[in-house]
């Protein structure tokens with residue numbers, strides 16, 4: 001058994017079998033613990049195998065280029081980085097600078113990169129561009145003429161998903177994070193701007209793997225090695241491997257993505273804006289610039305007439321002053337560019 005797995009078995013906590021079960025039915029409880037340990041170990045070994053296959057494909061299809069392990073600075077990325085190390089593969093690491101990440105996340109990525117670079121691993125920070133120019137969340141909003149919303153997530157495509165073109169990458173995406181991901185993401189994927197041409201594989205069996213390996217498309221391919229991990233698998237692995245995670249988890253944050261992300265719940269966003277008020281001000285300034293551009297282009301018609309200041313837009317974006325039946329930004333997608 002590889003050393004990493006042996007260590008994991010020893011440290012795995014037995015918290016999932018209730019103490020009372022161990023007292024009443026000690027033998028059955030011991031069996032249950034073994035099953036639980038084996039399940040988590042299977043997932044770990046499976047993830048390592050997925051990474052090894054992805055690394056092989058990367059070198060075979062992309063002229064010897066190593067697999068890119070992407071990191072967002074969150075716990076799932078940290079787990080992927082550790083698994084890549086355990087897999088003993090050739091890889092490099094990339095992070096996309098969104099400009100809306102918390103300072104703690106930026107510092108955590110920097111620390112992680114320093115540690116990896118000391119081990120000789122190439123680490124790169126990607127600075128996004130839009131229409132050939134450097135872009136941030138703050139100058140993208142005025143260009144798009146509306147705030148990002150749950151439906152119009154233009155910021156993700158531009159700030160987070162541009163890198164890794166014509167390469168094989170990994171992400172820390174997990175099905176447990178949302179029903180949508182369960183339906184649209186797979187263990188291995190090809191990336192295509194036309195979703196009907198995308199290949200998404202949801203299991204590791206030989207037939208589906210062959211299908212992916214046989215695909216000659218040179219576009220971006222994605223491997224999601226921990227896609228079937230539950231949140232507790234992630235935390236168990238972090239604990240057993242003593243992985244240093246983003247300090248924001250210790251403050252009680254359950255997600256450490258962009259501040260104010262419209263995909264987060266209203267309460268989470270409120271907590272974020274009270275913790276980092278400078279980001280609230282940055283969004284309001286971006287909304288003010290967006291309104292100026294809309295006015296210049298004569299696009300203050302319809303519901304847009306209701307919002308006259310950046311603060312108004314912010315309040316509607318946070319769904320503070322929307323009465324039932326009123327149009328929300330998500331219904332105003334047509335205005336985007």
Ligand code: SF4
Pocket residue numbers: 098100148153155156157159160257258260261262263
């Ligand atoms: S704000 Fe949310 S939707 Fe936009 S880039 Fe960040 S994570 Fe993606």
